[in-house]
Amino acid sequence: MKNRLKVLRAERDWSQADLAQRLDVSRQTVNALETGKYDPSLPLAFRIARLFGQSIEAIFQDEA
Amino acid sequence: MSGLSRANRRLIGVIFGTIAVAILGGIVGGVLMVLGRKSPLAAGLSELAVAGVMVVVMVMTLWLTARWWRAADEMVREAHKWAWYWGGSAGIAAGGVLFANVALFPASFNASLADATPSQIFIGGVGLCFLLQIAGYVLAWSGWWFARR
Numbered sequence A: 001m002k003n004r005l006k007v008l009r010a011e012r013d014w015s016q017a018d019l020a021q022r023l024d025v026s027r028q029t030v031n032a033l034e035t036g037k038y039d040p041s042l043p044l045a046f047r048i049a050r051l052f053g054q055s056i057e058a059i060f061q062d063e064a
Numbered sequence B: 001m002s003g004l005s006r007a008n009r010r011l012i013g014v015i016f017g018t019i020a021v022a023i024l025g026g027i028v029g030g031v032l033m034v035l036g037r038k039s040p041l042a043a044g045l046s047e048l049a050v051a052g053v054m055v056v057v058m059v060m061t062l063w064l065t066a067r068w069w070r071a072a073d074e075m076v077r078e079a080h081k082w083a084w085y086w087g088g089s090a091g092i093a094a095g096g097v098l099f100a101n102v103a104l105f106p107a108s109f110n111a112s113l114a115d116a117t118p119s120q121i122f123i124g125g126v127g128l129c130f131l132l133q134i135a136g137y138v139l140a141w142s143g144w145w146f147a148r149r
Helices: A005-011 A016-023 A027-034 A042-052 B006-035 B040-071 B074-104 B111-115 B118-147
Strands: none
Touching (some): A005 A016, A005 A027, A016 A042, B006 B040, B074 B118
16 A cells, blocks of 8 residues: 655654654564555554544555 | 563563473473382372473463563564464465375375374374474465565
């Protein structure tokens, strides 16, 4: 699933480790999310949306 | 250790406690088994000791595993779930096919198997399925992470 995580992270000048700490996940998870190799669970998607102050649909794009 | 939280100190204590129980139980069981050659009572006690230690270590290990799972990252959990289902299923499927063929045509695999009793073949098959499940799980887990590196 495509997403804007990398862009949103860069706008705040956060490293992957910074974002991982804020989301309470590992850096590998953040990397996999950004490269689209892993889709977040619903609770994690909501945490991401709350962190960036945007809706889930604004961050993640369903490719279907 | 002074910088660790109380929960982490307890966790470390349980880990070392599990190892200590396993080692101590093994020593006690071993001594009783040696004594058991001369005394039926010691032989019975050694069986109880070994069984008891196994139960205690299993319970402590399950507690530690549950604790680890609760703290694990969601991607780590997903990898283990996926690997256990697909790798374990493929492993037991392969093991089942192998076991069925060995059970039906034992001499074709190894001449010595022709003399094996049905229960020996069954026990061997259970062990084979278990090993192949573990192997399948490890392969699937590795492949899952490799695909997402």
